[in-house]
Every structure is written in structure tokens, then in C-alpha cells.
Amino acid sequence: MTDKEISEIRRRFRPDRTNITHIAGCYVSDNREIIARFDQPVATATENEREKYMALLKRSLSGGQGKNLLDITFQTAQVADSDEHRLLMNLRDSGLKNESVLDQFFETVVQSLAMETNYVILLAHDVYDVPYKGRDGGHMADGSDTQFSYIVCSICPVKLTKPNLCFDAHEQTFHLQTQDFVVAAPELGFLFPAFDSRSTNLYNALYYTRSADNVHEDFIEAIFRTEPPMAAADQKETFQLMLSDSLEESCSYDVVQTMHSHLSDLIADHKANHDPEPLVLTKQQVEQVLESCGVEQAELESFDKRFDDEFGADAILSPANLIDAKQMQVSTPDVTIKVNPERKDLVETRVINGAKYILVRADDSVEVNGINIHIQE
Template structure:
């Protein structure tokens, strides 16, 4: 899925726009026991309550594609007779009305999810009459291309608030506000089936994780029976390790700087073009940057092999997962330097009288502990 498709679905989660008839859910305690279940019609809630619950489940479609939102692909055999895929289809096609399927799904989630403490599992099913878009992108509300039905699952921690002193306006008095249990934003969840090219793709799902360092492997296996996507934080660490291990003595400041600059330039170009499809860089593109920096052929071959082992030969990576676009960090055991990535040219490395130095050009505006100094 791309950003436009995700955004199109997100805009549906308003009381006047969605086709959700009811919300199903179960409240689970820290011992993985179901405390209660509910099947609540959305139409019987007041506007404030419906807006709040729609706002919570909408967060399952928030974050960045490739970081928080990741594509899940089903194998053909899974779609034909896979147990997990069949369960998801039953939930969707029955409008969450198949009680046996709902209970089986709740049990799968409870047995696999690794959220600490109490949490809420929410299930919503929506039916979207997808407006037709002409070739020039114009939306025609009176024409429909298809009806897209999907389910959205959100796993939300339920946390105890702290006691506080509250001011009651109508009484003009202060009173103690007792601690209470409140539903937090989703920790993980998914959309099924995927909304690819503004149409249902039964071979895909969109998986959400709030924490980009977590893969929730057991949950992904239980619900989709597939290997979880590598978390964004793990992608960054793995890529850094590949550069360091493969390039050896060629892993110089100038090389890492060039990779950072190239990725940042691609990200900015992609942002300005307003391209909907997620940005990906190939192994070949990275090798071209390394080669332009004078990395030896043997080290390029080593990079090639390590990349294939960790990501796969044809894997494209999101550059947003690999570099920090807001800063370039240079670190020693005792000193950390953070540089505006647009001014990485201010830093260089040099050996003087046998000692290695990091040099920073500082023409003006130098401060030490907030005090302007002269050099």
C-alpha cells in the first residue's frame, strides 16, 4: 500500500463517513484471562464516544510506511487453504458475526501478544464504496469502482491513571480525582485485506507496530503464519554492521558521509515529488555510491555477499530506515558531535603527527556552555 491509499482509509474513521456498524472487543488482564467482551453498535454511542473509539482504531493506520506500517504477503497456498487466512476471511465475510471465528481469533491474539499488563483487543469491519477516479485523478463520488470490505484489529494497552487534584468548574471547588483505567493508543494491529491500487488484495495485509524496534514475532506468526518484517531499527543496525564489516579499512568518514548525503537527497527528492509509492533503494544503488568513494572491488564484493545474507539479493530498503535525516552523529568514547546533515562538509578526519583527529570548521558563532568564545 502507498501513502495515498492509507490516507484515503484513515479519512473514513469519522462518524459521518465510515460504514462500521459495530465494534467487537475483549478486555484481557495481565494473566491473559478475558475479563469481559462486548459487541457495541456504533450508532448507539453518542458522537463524543464514537469519535473517541474511531480515533483510537484510526491510529492503527498511523505512522510511517516501512517503519510503523509494513506490508504482509500471503503465499498462494495460504490463500487457497491456509488456516490463518481462512479465519481472517470468515471474520470479514461474516461482518464479525461468526461467533466461533471471533472467539478463535481472540484466543490466537491473547496466546501470542506480548503487551504487558491489561489490554483491549478491538475488531472493526468496514464496507467502503470506493469512489471512481478518472485517469487525471479526479474523484467522481457518484460513480463507484468496487465495494471494499475489510477488518481492522487494534491491540490497545489499558493503563491506570494517577490520582490527581481536579478543579470542578460548576462547583467552584477542588476535589480528588481517583485513579482509573483508560485505553491507550494501539501498540500493534493490522488491516486485512490490503488496499492496493484502491482495490482489495486478498494476498496482502498491512501490519502496524507502534514501536519500530519491536517485531511481535509470535503475534505475526499466529495471525498471518509468516515471518515478521524486519523492524526499522533492526534494518538500520544491520545496514550499519554490513558497512562496517564489509568495507574494513575502506569504512572512512567520507564513505559513510556520502551514503548519508545520497540517502537524504533521495528522501528530499521523493518528498518534493509527492510520489505516493514508498521510496526504496536497491543494493546496486548503494554499491554505486560506495564505488564512487573509491571502495575497493574486493570490499564491494564483500558488501554484496553480506547484503544478500541479511536482506536478500533483490530486497529494496527504505532510506528513511537507514539514516537519520535530522542529524549526522560522530561519536568517540568521550565525545559526541551532532552535525546538520546539510553541512556534513564542515567535518573531516585527518592524521597529524601520527595522531588521528576529527576537524570541524568553525568560522563564527561558537559557544561553550552557552558562552560565545573566539577561536
């Protein structure tokens, strides 16, 4: 799904735009016991309650693609005949009104998900009359000829509030507020099926994780029966180790600086061009950058093999997962230097009389612990 398609579905989660009639839910304890099942009709909820429910569901379609929002792809055989795909289809096609299907889904989630707190599973079904898009990109509400029927799931921690002093207007004094269990923002969730090319794609789901470092692999395995995508933090660490190990002594400051500049430029250009398609990076693109830095053929072959082993030969990566485009960092065990990416030229490495140095040109003011100092000749 593109950013525009995700945004189009996100706009559905407003009381005046949605066709969601009820929300199916399950309240679960931290030791994997179902505390309560509920079915909340939207029509009987207060306006504030409706807005809260919609906000929690909408939150499962937020964040960065490749970090918080991950594509889940089903194999053709799964779509044709598999328990996991059939369960999701039955949830959608029943409009969340089949109790046995809901029980099966809730039990699958409970058995696969370990949470430190109690949590609530929220499920909603919506049918979207997809408006026809004109040549100018505008939507024509009266030109709809496609319906997108989908479910969205948000799994939210339920946390105990901290005790606070609150003002009692009647007694004109402060009292300790009673602690309550409140529903927090979703930890994970998903949309099924995907909304690709503004139409239904039964071969994909859009998965959400609040933490880019934890994709909840057991949940993905249980619900989708697919290999979990590598977490963004793991992608970054793997890419860094892959460069240093395969290039060995050729992995110089200049090589890493050039790679950082190239990826930063890709990210900046993609943002400036407002490209709706996700930004991707292939193995061939990385190798072209390394080759331009003068990396030897043997080291390129080593990188090629390592890439295939770690990510897969045809893998595509998100540049934003591999670097921090806002800064470069040069570190030793005892010193850390943070560098503005636009001024990477201020730093260089050099060997002087056999000793290795990191040199930082200091033409402007220099501060130590916030104190402006002067560098003597």
C-alpha cells in the same frame, strides 16, 4: 499500499462516512486472561464514544511506511488453503457476527501477545464503495463500481490514570480524582485485506506497530504465519555493521558522508515530488554509491554477500530506516559531534604526526556550555 491509498481508507473513520455498524471487542488482563467480551453497536453509542472508537481504529493506519506501517505478504499456498488466511477471511466475510470465529481470533491473539498492562482488542468491519477516479485524479461518487470489504484491528493498552487534584465546583475546593482505567492509543493493529491499486488484495495485509523498535514478532507469527519484517531500528543497526565490517579500513568518513548525502537526497527528492509510491533502496543502488567512492572490488563483493545474508538478495529497504536525514553524528568513546547534514564539509578526519584527529572548521561563533568563546591563534 501507497500513502494516498492509506489516506483514502483513513478518511473512512468518521461517523458520517463509515459503514461500520458495530465494534467487536475483547478485554484482556496482563496475565493473558479474558476479562470480558463485548459487541458495541455504533448506533447506540454516544457521539463522543463513536468518535473515540473511530480515532482508535484510525490510529492503526498511521505512521511512516517501513517504520510503523509494514506490508505483510501471504504466500500463494496460504491464500489457497491455510488456517491463518481462512480465519481472517471468515472474520471479514461474516461481518464479525460469527461468535466461534471471533472466539478463535481472540484466543489466538491472547496466546501470542504479552503486554505489561491490561489491553483491549477492537475489531471493526467496513464496506467501502470505492468511487471511480477521473483523469484529473478527482473522485466521482456516482461512478463507483467496486466494493472494498475489510476488517481493521486495533490492540490498545488499558492504563490506570494517575491521581490528580480536580476542582469541585459545588464545594468550591479541590479533591483527589478517582483513578480510572482508560484506553490508550493502539500498540499494534492491522488492516486486512490490503487496498492496493484502490482494490482488494487478498495476498497482503497492512500491519501497524506503534514502536518501530518492536514489531511484536510472536503476534505476526500467530496471526499471519509469515516471517516478521525486520524492525526499523534493527535495519539501521544491521546496515551500519554491514558497512563497517565489509569495507573494513575503506570505511572512511568520506564514504559514510557520501552514503548519508545520497540517501538524504533520495528522501528529499521523494518528498518534493510527492511520489505516492514508497521510497525504496536496492542493493545495487548502495553498491553504486560505494563504487563511486573508490571502494575496491573485493570489498564490494564482501558487502554483496553480507547484504544477501542479512536482508536477502532481492530485498528492498527504506532509506528513512537507515539514516537520520536531519543530522550526522561523529562519535568517539568520549566525544560526540552533531553535524548539520548541509554542512558536512565542516568536518574532516586527518592524521597529524601519527595521531588521528577529527577537525571541525569554526568560522562562525563557538559556544561552550552556552558561553560564547574566542579561539586564539
